[in-house]
Amino acid sequence: MHTRTPGTSVALGSCAAIGGLGLLGLLAPPVLADTAQQDLRAEQWSLEAIGAAEAWERTEGAGVTVAVLNTGVDDTHPDLSDKVEIGGDYTGQDLAPGDEYYGANGTMLAGIIAANGHGQEHTGGIMGVAPAAEILSVRVTPEADDPAAGAATARADAVAQGVRHAVNQGVQVIALPAGDGGPASEAEQQAISYAVRHGVVVVAPGGDGGSTEPEYPGGYEGVLAVGAVDETRQLAATSSRQENIAVTAPGAAVPTIAAGGGYTEADGTAAAAAFAAGTAALVRAEFPQLRPQQVTEAIVSGAQSVGGAQGQPGHGAGLLNAPGALAAAEGVAEDVPPFDPDLAEDDGGLPIPAWTLWAGGGVLVLALLVAGVLVLRRQMANPYGLPPREEVPVPESEAPRRGAHRAARSRK
Template sequence: MLLLGVLPTCLAACLVTGAAAVPGPKDGLAESARGRQWPLRAMDVQEAWQRSRGAGVTVAVLDTGVDPRHPDLAGVVVRGPDLTGADRTRFGRHGTAMASLIAGRGHGAGRTLGVLGVAPEARILSVRVTLENDDPQRGDARVGARSGLAVGIRYAVDHGAQVISMSLGGGEGVQEGSPEEEDAVRYALGKNVVLIASAGNDGAGANRRNFPAGYPGVIAVGAVDERLRRAPFSNRHDYLSVVAPGTGIVSADGPDSYLIADGTSSAAAFVAGVAALVRSRYPALTALEVRQAIQRGARHPAAGPGYGHGVANALGALQAAEQMHRIPLAAVSRQARSSVAHDRSRELIGIGLLLVVAVLATRVAITR
């Protein structure tokens, strides 16, 4: 994620009356944050909410950790393990930002303030697998090992995640991937879990292959700007699935503020939210079918490797999923019984006609 600006806030004093009140940013700032959420309009998210809001779905955010103290994420976050090997666990800013884009619920009266995620009724499982770019421990070879991602994927699968969001990659040593990570990806797909990852942010330079986005079966997401044009920094490869908003993105930051940033990280988080909407509405669909629904429902498809199947669209994905939705087993059973009865009726009619022909033939023989 490319940081453009931080919007600091002041915390209001809270009167404790039996339970700690949730601190919140100043109302003016929270209102400004909501007004800046252009991706919700570009992806037809509000129209999609008439069909699904992500209820019952757990999205694992494999990142720098998610801060549950942010008012837009109150009651949303389940805290998983810290797999970085760091001396002390911190709540990551990057992970918090991604979680808010997936399942932010806003705050205040009627939740009209703050950031709304694409799937505001989904839950977040936070698994810390990497450190912030400016963390002083990042340079320690013993800390933040890539093996943490493989372990984190397996942990998320085994603890009920239906969607795994990985806004990761772009750093040193991630252009080759690893057998452990690829095995973990296959394990998740075998358990019918949807995996989403950011395509990477060096598209204007080396445009290197990026993992985990490059693993087969992972939904790799690039970025577009507000005019739905490919962002120059967004990586371009043939494994790209879709693109999503990734410039001028406002999100939660730390326990009590917001930031505006560019990057494919945000784009991947938005698509993870779309996957949660589809999984909530159509839980019988497989991980592959969810991926196909997201790709078929994409809007504004464009030629070239930088767009994949087009711009991810929440409503379009749900509409595509509806067409793919399996007929309920009860209906299949009824159809099967009806088919059997119909075939039996045809069989009886055939036997009857044969008997009539036989009788007529007998009469002709007797007459002669």
């Protein structure tokens, strides 16, 4: 993912006040006092593009945790107040919020997914796709401009470990980082399969190389790969043209939060994947009984066609649409009985929810009880186990005839 102002924060509140010129990318430090009551949502064309406001009439993602596997998340940003849990750092750097080279990219993605503004009634700042969702920050990659990045990326298993850690923490959605152009990793594929088996929706950037070849992690099986479009809803020039890209989402000049408390813009398929991760959180919040494949199918089914480009490599089913995804998920959920999320928290690696095993076990126990009652009744009818009596046929001449005695008495 790229920012339009690397290493700096854009004071969006000030931009909005200058003749409505929009996001100018001013190289100025953020001033929270100036933006505390600014409503920056008017600048968020990306939320309008995916129909977020309409989706919020049904759910804002409460009860769902999204794991952001990236460079870390600044949990002190006012638009993420009290909703970020800091997980492990698998890069080997052991950095924390506030450290240099910590959280620039990860914070931007977290803002797209779940920022909930600040100030009176949350009218200031940025809103994410699922503003009521929680964030688990898992650091698996260093910042691109970190001089120690080379040594950190030597830990090839960082993403795989981060995925397993997030699953074990009970998240419902995982947003993977952009790839480095390397080959597929068996360890990463196994970790993703582990996540899907345990009911976690996995979303990844489709890739920013403009290539038609699979790029990882978006190319792994079980991952919802997302391409990027600009404000005109056209495919971004650098967005990959892969066959496995399922949908597109805003990924150019996307307003979001910045580490350190300010605001900035994000570009790339990582930003687009964050919109899909937020939408997955909305679906999981409204329909917790759906399995990961059903959630991703609902997102794909609910996508909107843009200029008839759907189905073409890199476009997938079309532009991500949050209310469309919820509507499609509702149709699927009608045939899936609700269940206690606590029972489905750990499916033991099985491809079916744990509640189905409980239901099946109950039916089996009932059948065994009925069979036991029938056997007991038969035993009580013949407690000594004697063989059944054989009916000996009686000759017709010896068989008693109805009314014979009455006829004899009449003759007397």
